[in-house]
Amino acid sequence: MPSSFRRIRSRAVFCLALLSLSSVAAHAQDPTAPAEAPSAGSTRRRSRSFYISLYTGSTSSQSSDLRLTQPRLGTDVTYRDVSFEGRPFTGSPYYGLKVGYFLPKTPRVGFELEFNHAKxxxxxxxxxxxxxxxxxQPVNTVEPLSDRIDRYQITNGINALSFNILYRVPVIVSDKYPDGRLQPYIGGGPQYTALYSINQIDGLGVSEKYHPNGWGYQLFGGARYLLNTHLGAFIEGKYQHGDAASIIADQGDDQGGRGDADIRMAQLAGGLFYQF
Structure with missing residues (x-):
């Protein structure tokens, strides 16, 4: 497993650990203790349900087998344990956008529609x-990928649309912040991806365009912190899993082949959110 993946995974685990500790702290108070009475003239604010979030961060992909098939050329080969890198700030950056809603009657439970762009x-x-x-011709050898592959990259990129369910825990609750100023959370959901591949195999280039890929899933955990009643910041560890079926060229056909690998990506994201 690449060291960069281990580092990102460790940071994601740290975020989840922070979530667990914060949850314990939130429930460690005496449950029989009466709630703090509001000060004279104060009015408890309503819970804010809708929000939008924008984030960026760092990514790291776990190694995967890479299968190349070009039927017209008679090619069907597999490279074992190929390493991938994310390069989150080279070319188009790693970023994401969320639109979410917490249920008014069950404000710990929320739903999100999320767009995520990685490479x-x-x-x-x-x-x-x-x-x-x-x-x-049969092959069974060990060699650099560059001997036969000129370029293999999903650079514009892995474009994922996710439907998430999340659960938050209110911490530092007050009249001003009825849902907690600090909100550790966990979540996950199904994810559909479209790819934009730039591949060249043994001199044959691909027709570059967006193309549908398939379904996967993501899991995440993190914490939100409100800077005021509307604006806040958050940090989140994410894990994205699915298949990456990229188009590659075949003889006489610039889209006649395909390359198959796994998407197993750790992401460490941070950004801002605005709630209405």
Whole structure:
């Protein structure tokens, strides 16, 4: 497992640990203790349900097998344990946008529609096990990916639309912040991805365009902190899982082949949100 993936995963685990500790702290008070009476003339604010969020951060992809199929050329090969990198600030950056809603009668439970843009670049300089059939001839060797692959990258990129369910815990509750000024949370949901691949295999380039990919899922945990009653900041650890089926060129057909890999990506995100 790449060291960068371990670092991102460790940070995500730290976020989840922070969530758990905050939840314990929130419930550690004596449940029989009466609620604090509001000060004279104060009015308890209503819970704010709708919000929008914008974030950026860092990503790291776990290694995956990479299968290349080009039927017209007679190619069906698999590279084992290929390493990928995210390059979140090269070219189009890593970013995401959320639109969410917490239920007024159950304000700990919320729903989100999220768009997430990430990238994957194969590390072509590494040598990997190659097995299968290449242009009609059997192969079983260890060689650099760059011997046969000129470019293999999903750079514009992995575009994911997710429907999330989340649960938050109110911490530092007051009349001004009825849902808690600090809000640790966890969540997850199904995710559909579309890819934009820039691939070149043995001199054959692909027709670059967006194309549908398929379903996966994501899990996340983090904490929100309100700077005032409307504006806040958050940090979030995320894990995204799915398949990445990229188009590659085939003989006489710039979209006749495909490359298949796994999306197993850790993300550490931070950003701002505004609630209405």
């Amino acid at each position: 994957m670049y194969a590390k072509l300089g590494e040598s990997k096990q190659l097995t299968g059939t290449w242009q009609g």
